[in-house]
Amino acid sequence: MKKEEILRNYEKRKDNLLYILHDFQDMNPYNYVTDDDMQLIADYLGLPYSKVYGTASFYSMISEKPRGKHIIRLCDSPPCHLMGSVDILDVLKDELGIKVGETTPDMTFTLEKTACLGVCGVAPVMMVDEEIYGNLTPKKVKKIIADYKEGKK
Amino acid sequence: MSVVTKYVLFGIDDSTLTAGARKIEREFERELKAANLEDEIKVVETGSMGIIKKGVVILIEPDDIYYTNVTMDDVREIVQEHLLKGRPVKRLQYDGKVDKSVISFKESAQELKKQNRVVLSNSGIIDPENIEEYIAVEGYEAFATAVTEKKPEEIVEIVKESGLRGRGGAGFPTGLKWSFTAPLENKPKYIVCNADEGEPGTFKDRLIMEGDPHKLLEGMAIAAYAIGAEKGYIYIRGEYKLSIERTQKAIEDARKYGLLGEDIFGSGFDFDIEIRIGAGAYVCGEETALINSLEGGRGNPRVKPPFPGQKGLWQQPTVVNNVETLSNVPSIILNGADWFKEMGTEKSTGTKVYTILGHVNNPGLIEVEMGTPLKEIIYKYAGGVSGEFKCALVGGAAGAFLGKDMLDVKMDYDHLGKYMAVLGSGAILVMNQEACVVDMLKNVMEFFRHESCGKCTPCRVGNVHLCNMLDEISGGKGKSEYIDKMLSLSKSMQQSSLCALGQSPYLVIESAIKNFEDEILEHIEKKVCPNNICEMK
Numbered sequence: 001m002k003k004e005e006i007l008r009n010y011e012k013r014k015d016n017l018l019y020i021l022h023d024f025q026d027m028n029p030y031n032y033v034t035d036d037d038m039q040l041i042a043d044y045l046g047l048p049y050s051k052v053y054g055t056a057s058f059y060s061m062i063s064e065k066p067r068g069k070h071i072i073r074l075c076d077s078p079p080c081h082l083m084g085s086v087d088i089l090d091v092l093k094d095e096l097g098i099k100v101g102e103t104t105p106d107m108t109f110t111l112e113k114t115a116c117l118g119v120c121g122v123a124p125v126m127m128v129d130e131e132i133y134g135n136l137t138p139k140k141v142k143k144i145i146a147d148y149k150e151g152k153k
Numbered sequence: 154m155s156v157v158t159k160y161v162l163f164g165i166d167d168s169t170l171t172a173g174a175r176k177i178e179r180e181f182e183r184e185l186k187a188a189n190l191e192d193e194i195k196v197v198e199t200g201s202m203g204i205i206k207k208g209v210v211i212l213i214e215p216d217d218i219y220y221t222n223v224t225m226d227d228v229r230e231i232v233q234e235h236l237l238k239g240r241p242v243k244r245l246q247y248d249g250k251v252d253k254s255v256i257s258f259k260e261s262a263q264e265l266k267k268q269n270r271v272v273l274s275n276s277g278i279i280d281p282e283n284i285e286e287y288i289a290v291e292g293y294e295a296f297a298t299a300v301t302e303k304k305p306e307e308i309v310e311i312v313k314e315s316g317l318r319g320r321g322g323a324g325f326p327t328g329l330k331w332s333f334t335a336p337l338e339n340k341p342k343y344i345v346c347n348a349d350e351g352e353p354g355t356f357k358d359r360l361i362m363e364g365d366p367h368k369l370l371e372g373m374a375i376a377a378y379a380i381g382a383e384k385g386y387i388y389i390r391g392e393y394k395l396s397i398e399r400t401q402k403a404i405e406d407a408r409k410y411g412l413l414g415e416d417i418f419g420s421g422f423d424f425d426i427e428i429r430i431g432a433g434a435y436v437c438g439e440e441t442a443l444i445n446s447l448e449g450g451r452g453n454p455r456v457k458p459p460f461p462g463q464k465g466l467w468q469q470p471t472v473v474n475n476v477e478t479l480s481n482v483p484s485i486i487l488n489g490a491d492w493f494k495e496m497g498t499e500k501s502t503g504t505k506v507y508t509i510l511g512h513v514n515n516p517g518l519i520e521v522e523m524g525t526p527l528k529e530i531i532y533k534y535a536g537g538v539s540g541e542f543k544c545a546l547v548g549g550a551a552g553a554f555l556g557k558d559m560l561d562v563k564m565d566y567d568h569l570g571k572y573m574a575v576l577g578s579g580a581i582l583v584m585n586q587e588a589c590v591v592d593m594l595k596n597v598m599e600f601f602r603h604e605s606c607g608k609c610t611p612c613r614v615g616n617v618h619l620c621n622m623l624d625e626i627s628g629g630k631g632k633s634e635y636i637d638k639m640l641s642l643s644k645s646m647q648q649s650s651l652c653a654l655g656q657s658p659y660l661v662i663e664s665a666i667k668n669f670e671d672e673i674l675e676h677i678e679k680k681v682c683p684n685n686i687c688e689m690k
Contacts, residue, residue, distance in 0.1 A: 013449075014448060014449040014450070015447065015448050015449035016449065017449035017450070018430075018432055018446070018449055019430075021432075022391075022430075022432065051450070054450075054451055055449070055450055055451050058434060058451040058452060058606070059431075059432035059433050059434050059452075060432070060433035060434065061391050061432040061433035062432055062433075076596070076599075077353035077354070077550070077596075077600060078353045078354060078546060078549075078550060078582055078593060078596055078597055078600070079353060079354045079510045079511060079580075079582050081592075081593070081596045082511050082512070082582065082584060082588060082593065083511070114392075114433075115351060115353070115433070115435050115600065115603070115604060116351060116352070116353040116354065116355070117392055118350060118351075118355065118356035118359050118390075118392065118393065119167040119168070119356065120353075120354050120356060120508065120510045120516075121166075121167075121168050121205030121206055121356070121508075121510065121516050121517060121518075122167065122168050122171060122205065122206055123510065127392070130394065132167055132171060133171065134167070134168065134171050135171075135206070
């Protein structure tokens with residue numbers, strides 16, 4: 001879908017801003033909203049660019065810089081922390097060769113930490129794109145990453 | 154014609170989905186067909202059954218037998234043995250794995266039945282995606298009675314009389330909140346449901362929406378009628394995919410049945426609900442921040458007063474209620490305020506839904522009367538502690554650490570308040586002796602630092618300083634004066650921050666120091682982490 005078409009789906013109302021940002025991000029192959037996008041949205045809604053940027057940068061689900069094809073969000077809230085999310089983070093860093101907030105050079109994975117995902121019953125937990133993985137162990141994480149690398153998921 | 158004699162209920166939540174519930178469900182359907190039982194025995198999907206971390210969970214009704222950790226290989230056996238021959242498969246039956254020193258085995262198997270369920274009365278029993286099943290269990294009866302037989306003022310009065318208090322954390326009396334907005338002439342008014350559940354360790358609202366979304370819609374519709382709102386918004390956090398799907402379907406079905414829309418029940422009352430999806434910000438659970446986010450901006454809290462009840466969404470009168478709060482309303486209208494008051498304690502009436510996690514044998518979701526002692530929740534319902542009990546973080550990150558001496562405390566707003574603790578969202582994170590308090594406290598503070606919206610200085614700057622001090626303590630570089638410094642800094646944050654986010658660190662810091670000062674001092678003076686969790690640099 002073209003950007004103009006996305007915009008036309010929405011009334012020119014300020015409360016549609018978050019929805020438009022979500023849609024622009026989803027259509028971007030690198031999972032982010034570009035500067036030009038934000039300017040385009042600002043012009044459409046009749047808002048200053050700063051307002052659009054301010055909103056986009058506020059929410060953790062919207063990114064203003066390019067991200068990988070798969071976004072890994074590891075939960076490190078107290079329940080997951082208690083059940084060993086730190087060990088899982090170490091494995092992820094090792095397997096991917098990146099730190100939190102970084103993207104692999106081949107643009108396949110971005111590693112992020114997230115606030116509580118509300119699936120604490122199966123802590124520690126991570127989310128890859130829309131998929132939730134629980135009861136994580138280092139062995140399980142290695143297998144999941146390998147599956148994504150091989151394109152099995 | 155065939156008669157359905159048995160139901161195989163599948164508890165569907167993230168825990169069972171990740172364990173492959175859908176695949177096993179299909180296998181069941183295949184096996185039932187192969188055994189020619191497909192007309193007699195129905196497979197039904199339902200919400201969470203409150204048994205978490207036990208793989209795929211199914212319930213056979215009317216036999217009342219739960220099976221846990223069901224795998225593909227077990228399906229044939231259950232069909233052949235239990236459903237065909239009537240012999241339950243013992244090895245898969247849920248035994249509750251209760252700490253037997255506290256409670257007898259026989260009792261434990263019945264624990265699930267004994268929970269006093271109001272909000273979760275249908276969860277795990279009806280199909281949440283079928284409006285007719287909700288209607289069959291007196292669904293929308295309370296709403297019908299309200300709009301056709303009662304005046305809005307009467308509804309406000311009943312809810313006031315019931316003593317229902319906000320289940321999102323603050324515990325403000327719901328009827329009183331409504332009574333501020335109801336008489337205002339300023340139209341339009343809005344009812345907003347806060348489903349931006351983000352308190353670490355809390356997922357009760359998610360399971361309510363997944364298990365019984367119509368109950369929430371009905372509660373909201375009654376609230377709207379009471380305060381005179383024509384439009385409602387449910388603000389659901391973006392990560393809750395299944396909640397969004399199920400609630401959206403429920404709204405569409407309710408519209409088809411004329412339960413939302415214009416002139417509902419021929420009463421002249423119009424009301425509709427829209428879902429709004431969040432984008433990942435803990436602070437948006439604060440009601441004024443949530444309103445800013447609904448309007449499409451940054452989720453910064455507003456200065457109160459004016460309160461949302463007077464000036465909320467688009468500066469119009471707006472009542473913001475939590476999912477669990479609204480889900481209590483239909484039963485109150487149906488059964489009366491006295492019925493509700495019989496449960497719980499004098500000032501905290503009704504039931505409370507808790508999520509209980511961490512080092513317990515049966516982590517999960519329970520609904521019990523207000524005032525149930527912490528000990529009973531941990532040992533009776535959650536199957537006891539794995540290892541030796543050290544403490545529990547009650548109320549999420551914005552909660553407090555409760556030590557051993559607090560096990561007998563009654564869990565309600567006022568009893569906990571007496572001990573400088575809070576009920577909060579109802580999250581109970583249990584820790585055994587292997588957990589390190591400094592490590593956990595640091596984790597909680599990192600959470601606050603990350604989630605601070607940055608609008609007001611005490612919270613933005615204060616959380617960074619608290620984190621730095623804890624970082625040094627956990628790295629063996631802390632100073633003994635940090636204990637007093639953390640207390641006084643968080644105290645001033647409590648007094649000067651705009652919203653609950655900046656006000657919360659004091660409670661968790663104060664309770665950690667009160668209960669575990671020795672352990673913290675050991676990190677500082679001896680530069681040792683007794684449990685070898687913190688890395689001394």
